[in-house]
Amino acid sequence: MLRRAVREHLGRPCAEVQLCVSEMVGNVIRHVGEGTPVVVRISRRAGDRTRVEVTDHGGRALPVLLRAGGDDERGRGLALMEAVSLRWGVRQEGGRKTVWCEIGRP
Template structure:
């Protein structure tokens, strides 16, 4: 299933108050329930907020991918701050974002440039 209307690209500042609106924009663009896609976008942008700081400029790109998947890409200006998959202890309040992404995505990775990086993932269908 491909994203209706083609790709979606949003430029924004990574701040907590933008995340709910970002999830709504993704759902509206995809035309219906897309919980896994929304989760992936939220977690990747949340990592930017936590590790690079509030107000970091990001570009979110959503598009169809091979095999009916939906591809999520979040680009930020720091090629050095890479996401890490860790196992959070049961009583820890943080550290589960990439584990959640890893659990719902078919695959994920990081593409580094000289002055930016893109964290991406692919979710099967819309991840209803």
């Protein structure tokens, strides 16, 4: 449902943006808690870039890039996001955390 909403917002399919949004929101659910309110922002940037931001109030649970092994069932979300994005990061402000990434136009 989330990926479909992103596609509808963009007016076209964009697998990279859909993947990043679902991974970031999934991390909030797993590490901060189900039902945690989030704000998702998708904006166009100069140079045909798309910026994705997911903000929540779980400022203490920061994402960590893991190198999952072949048998690991978890730990690949941020690695996938890093692979499809040009850059990504985390910003903390006033008890809120925003995870963001920028994706180039395919």
